Amino acid sequence: MKRIFSGIQPSGEIHIGNYVGAIQNWVKLLDSCDSIFCIVDYHAITVEYDVSRMQRNIREAAIVNIASGLDPSKCTLFVQSKVPEHTELTWIFNCVSPLGELMRMTQFKEKAKQHLRNVNVGLLDYPVLQAADILLYKADGVPVGEDQVQHIEFSREVARKFNHRYGETFPEPQALLTKSPRIMGLDGKTKMSKSLNNYIGLLEDGDVIWEKLRTALTDENRKRRNDPGNPDICNLFTLHQAFSTPEEIERINRECRTAEIGCVACKKNLFNNMMAHLEPIQKRAKELTKDQTYVDSVLAQGAKRCQEIAGEVMREVREVIGLK
Numbered sequence: 001m002k003r004i005f006s007g008i009q010p011s012g013e014i015h016i017g018n019y020v021g022a023i024q025n026w027v028k029l030l031d032s033c034d035s036i037f038c039i040v041d042y043h044a045i046t047v048e049y050d051v052s053r054m055q056r057n058i059r060e061a062a063i064v065n066i067a068s069g070l071d072p073s074k075c076t077l078f079v080q081s082k083v084p085e086h087t088e089l090t091w092i093f094n095c096v097s098p099l100g101e102l103m104r105m106t107q108f109k110e111k112a113k114q115h116l117r118n119v120n121v122g123l124l125d126y127p128v129l130q131a132a133d134i135l136l137y138k139a140d141g142v143p144v145g146e147d148q149v150q151h152i153e154f155s156r157e158v159a160r161k162f163n164h165r166y167g168e169t170f171p172e173p174q175a176l177l178t179k180s181p182r183i184m185g186l187d188g189k190t191k192m193s194k195s196l197n198n199y200i201g202l203l204e205d206g207d208v209i210w211e212k213l214r215t216a217l218t219d220e221n222r223k224r225r226n227d228p229g230n231p232d233i234c235n236l237f238t239l240h241q242a243f244s245t246p247e248e249i250e251r252i253n254r255e256c257r258t259a260e261i262g263c264v265a266c267k268k269n270l271f272n273n274m275m276a277h278l279e280p281i282q283k284r285a286k287e288l289t290k291d292q293t294y295v296d297s298v299l300a301q302g303a304k305r306c307q308e309i310a311g312e313v314m315r316e317v318r319e320v321i322g323l324k
Contacts, residue, residue: 010058013201013203014203041054042081
């Protein structure tokens with residue numbers, strides 16, 4: 001059984017972009033892969049954050065992932081900082097990572113613009129830590145969205161450079177692209193993001209979700225109810241593709257183009273479909289919130305398994321680089 005690895009940041013509320021773009025895809029792979037999923041708290045500290053909320057965010061990330069279908073009996077879920085070998089391997093990988101490649105990373109450039117007052121080395125070194133996360137478990141594949149493909153290719157390059165210098169040690173992981181549509185923010189202009197406040201939280205109340213959908217951008221060229229719309233440029237149609245049935249998607253696509261359905265009715269339809277999908281997750285999350293002992297035990301068991309794997313890999317790494 002091939003091993004996969006992927007991670008999610010505990011940087012606040014988990015939103016539907018995380019769910020559609022990552023978690024849903026992870027769940028589909030549980031029965032066919034040895035699945036390791038990580039709450040990457042070291043990645044989350046590369047930007048300014050509320051220290052007092054970090055532990056709460058970590059716990060919420062674990063709860064949402066389990067509630068969304070990451071069955072602990074079928075996968076390993078743990079917190080990155082509980083396995084110190086992640087940062088040890090990062091330093092070793094720093095010594096084979098080309099600085100020029102890191103400075104060309106699209107995400108680094110975007111994050112540097114967003115956080116002008118805090119363009120730190122960690123932000124630049126993010127892909128090296130990500131490579132260490134993946135290669136520490138010798139993962140064969142990494143389920144990601146298109147925006148992360150550049151980072152996975154960098155991980156492959158790190159593996160090649162390390163293997164060339166020290167001998168065959170790491171596999172070159174493959175990017176397993178999600179087939180789900182890329183979820184943009186409610187402004188329709190940027191990727192859904194907590195930091196940009198253009199998101200719908202997975203655990204938000206229905207009233208809050210409806211208010212966000214009600215005011216969300218649709219087809220800017222559609223000025224009046226009787227104007228035909230263009231689903232190809234409507235951000236909410238992408239959400240329909242994630243939460244509505246194929247029959248409904250086809251109907252809305254047709255009726256929008258002929259002005260048989262207006263934006264408000266389209267949004268109400270989407271809201272009903274979205275809540276039908278989210279309510280079971282929210283119910284399960286409430287149950288898990290009351291059972292902290294269970295959540296703690298899942299994370300502890302996950303960390304124990306990963307410590308064993310990471311310890312063995314690092315013994316091999318130290319030997320081949322001459323630090324046995």
